[in-house]
Amino acid sequence: MTGFVGANGxxxxxxxxxxxxxxxxxxxxxxxxxxxxxxxVRQRFGYMPEERGLYxxxxxxxxxxxxxxxxxxxxxxxxxKTAKLLxxxxxxxxxxxxxxKLSLGNQQRAQVAAALVHDPEMLVLDExxxxxxxxxxxxxxxxxxxRATNGVPVLFSSHQLELVERxxxxxxxxxxxxxxxxGDRSRLRTTYAQPRFQLHADAGVEWVRERxxxxxxxxxxxxxxxxxxxGADDQELLRAALDRGPVRSFGPVTPSLAEIFREVIx
Amino acid sequence: xxxxxxxxxxxxxxxxxxxxxxxxxxxxxFFLFIAVASTVLPAVLDGGPSSVAVADQxxxxxxxxxxxxxxxxxxDAAAExxxxxxxxxxxxxxxxxxxxxxxxxGEVVRALSTEPPVRLLDPSxxxxxxxxxxxxxxxxxxxxxxxxxxxxxxxxxxxxxQTRIVEILVASVPTRALLAGKVTALTLLAFGQVAxxxxxxxxxxxxxxxDANVLSLLxxxxxxxxxxxxxxxxxxxxxxxxVGALSARQEDISGASAPVQMLVMxxxxxxxxxxxxxxxxxxxxxxxxxxxxxxxxxxxxxxxxAWEPVVSLLILAATAVALLAVxxxxxxxxxxxxxxxxxxxxxxxxxxx
Numbered sequence: 001m002t003g004f005v006g007a008n009g010x011x012x013x014x015x016x017x018x019x020x021x022x023x024x025x026x027x028x029x030x031x032x033x034x035x036x037x038x039x040x041v042r043q044r045f046g047y048m049p050e051e052r053g054l055y056x057x058x059x060x061x062x063x064x065x066x067x068x069x070x071x072x073x074x075x076x077x078x079x080x081k082t083a084k085l086l087x088x089x090x091x092x093x094x095x096x097x098x099x100x101k102l103s104l105g106n107q108q109r110a111q112v113a114a115a116l117v118h119d120p121e122m123l124v125l126d127e128x129x130x131x132x133x134x135x136x137x138x139x140x141x142x143x144x145x146x147r148a149t150n151g152v153p154v155l156f157s158s159h160q161l162e163l164v165e166r167x168x169x170x171x172x173x174x175x176x177x178x179x180x181x182x183g184d185r186s187r188l189r190t191t192y193a194q195p196r197f198q199l200h201a202d203a204g205v206e207w208v209r210e211r212x213x214x215x216x217x218x219x220x221x222x223x224x225x226x227x228x229x230x231g232a233d234d235q236e237l238l239r240a241a242l243d244r245g246p247v248r249s250f251g252p253v254t255p256s257l258a259e260i261f262r263e264v265i266x
Numbered sequence: 267x268x269x270x271x272x273x274x275x276x277x278x279x280x281x282x283x284x285x286x287x288x289x290x291x292x293x294x295x296f297f298l299f300i301a302v303a304s305t306v307l308p309a310v311l312d313g314g315p316s317s318v319a320v321a322d323q324x325x326x327x328x329x330x331x332x333x334x335x336x337x338x339x340x341x342d343a344a345a346e347x348x349x350x351x352x353x354x355x356x357x358x359x360x361x362x363x364x365x366x367x368x369x370x371x372g373e374v375v376r377a378l379s380t381e382p383p384v385r386l387l388d389p390s391x392x393x394x395x396x397x398x399x400x401x402x403x404x405x406x407x408x409x410x411x412x413x414x415x416x417x418x419x420x421x422x423x424x425x426x427x428q429t430r431i432v433e434i435l436v437a438s439v440p441t442r443a444l445l446a447g448k449v450t451a452l453t454l455l456a457f458g459q460v461a462x463x464x465x466x467x468x469x470x471x472x473x474x475x476x477d478a479n480v481l482s483l484l485x486x487x488x489x490x491x492x493x494x495x496x497x498x499x500x501x502x503x504x505x506x507x508x509v510g511a512l513s514a515r516q517e518d519i520s521g522a523s524a525p526v527q528m529l530v531m532x533x534x535x536x537x538x539x540x541x542x543x544x545x546x547x548x549x550x551x552x553x554x555x556x557x558x559x560x561x562x563x564x565x566x567x568x569x570x571x572a573w574e575p576v577v578s579l580l581i582l583a584a585t586a587v588a589l590l591a592v593x594x595x596x597x598x599x600x601x602x603x604x605x606x607x608x609x610x611x612x613x614x615x616x617x618x619x
Contacts (some may be wrong), residue, residue, distance in 0.1 A: 047438075070275055
């Protein structure tokens with residue numbers, strides 16, 4: 001699963017629309033497994049647009065079947081997959097109701113079903129979790145993980161960085177319409193976040209300001225968060241702290257995705 | 267999946283939804299009712315030949331020959347009595363004088379009088395009522411059906427825009443397939459409705475015992491009308507879809523569709539008002555927007571050379587092809603602009619993926 005993050009207006013939705021052929025690219029092309037993306041291949045993608053919408057007057061199952069058929073499924077296959085999927089998403093009992101009768105959360109689940117019904121080879125989901133209650137988030141996360149485990153790449157955008165952090169193996173960070181960073185999450189961490197440490201010493205930590213290669217991020221009496229320059233030795237720093245008195249804790253701080261994000265788009 | 271297969275799936279949904287739509291069912295039933303009423307009812311209400319009571323033997327013979335239903339009575343008093351009691355429509359008493367209650371019985375009067383010979387220089391096979399009613403019916407059916415179904419095309423396009431499902435649809439199938447499916451479905455439904463009305467009208471006319479001469483004119487007229495209808499409807503169908511795509515909300519449709527409404531309305535009124543003007547009708551029957559009404563009407567009320575409807579149809583078909591392209595371009599250029607009304611110029615210039 002790949003998380004696609006960026007500030008508002010960074011170009012996430014535009015990128016996804018171009019991938020799905022809803023918008024024409026001003027320049028460049030979309031490639032899939034080394035080949036220029038054709039309509040036939042794209043038809044096997046699953047897409048959940050940022051602006052949600054289904055037919056309000058059609059029943060839930062009827063429109064999921066319809067969308068399945070537009071993706072090339074036969075009527076029988078579409079009907080079968082729809083029933084299974086709606087059950088899985090906890091909408092089985094509401095399948096025969098008109099969409100407009102459902103609560104917003106349930107309409108969201110139906111929207112997820114619309115993107116998944118044809119067992120897509122690739123999933124492009126624009127803010128798939130916005131508007132879902134925590135319970136529904138769990139259901140949808142399970143379903144998406146299941147697909148990802150079966151080898152379906154999932155690209156999704158989200159503002160909820162904790163969620164992205166929890167779900168994603170890979171990250172793409174976009175700002176001002178260009179990709180600022182992309183790749184494995186832990187690699188991004190080491191690339192974009194300088195080694196950061198936290199030190200807690202009884203004798204106070206004011207002295208770290210004087211040490212070469214140390215940038216103080218935060219300092220409060222006996223505690224400090226510091227960045228070490230390349231080549232600066234963390235063990236050296238620890239010894240220096242021990243020389244001054246007891247050290248309660250010392251260790252690397254794992255930067256959160258939010259911090260990486262801030263760092264990358266700076 | 268090919269564009270064609272996708273268009274078929276789209277069309278199937280449109281038809282399924284429409285067949286469940288109350289407005290559609292109601293309008294079909296309403297039109298059928300009108301068709302039945304206007305062809306069958308006059309014959310049913312027209313109670314056959316007038317009945318007339320008469321005492322005089324010779325007069326009775328004359329009346330009988332004129333095809334009236336004659337009641338032979340003993341004397342004039344008895345005849346008058348029968349009129350008063352409503353048993354007969356009229357009576358002929360000595361004089362001869364014709365008696366009736368409140369309406370001069372034309373048939374009886376004509377049977378007893380000597381009319382001067384009339385020589386019509388340009389005889390028509392059709393009676394004046396039909397000469398007015400048939401063209402009006404044709405214009406009316408074309409106007410209402412193409413208007414109602416046209417607006418429905420626009421609404422169904424706008425609905426997809428307004429509910430934002432259009433982005434999913436466009437991501438799965440080509441825009442052309444969406445447009446083709448919609449236009450095909452609504453054309454089929456509109457044609458189905460019109461054909462049903464036509465069949466009911468023709469069968470009704472036969473059942474009502476309409477003159478064979480009139481039928482021989484009416485049937486080709488209706489046949490040509492059906493052909494013209496399909497082309498005339500398809501010609502405007504993508505334009506309707508285009509204006510639907512220009513509107514972001516249902517409320518915008520009437521404003522956005524005003525130019526297309528004019529294309530339907532002006533020919534309708536022109537045909538109705540200029541029906542007695544031969545030269546004008548000849549022109550109207552070749553202008554593609556009025557041809558679907560004007561040409562069948564001319565076939566009915568005047569002599570038309572066999573090649574004329576064919577040429578007119580070719581012009582119509584060519585225009586339809588051109589307007590299909592125009593409508594498709596507007597549709598594709600504005601379909602994804604979901605924020606507010608799209609101007610015609612923007613739609614025309616923008617290039618879809």
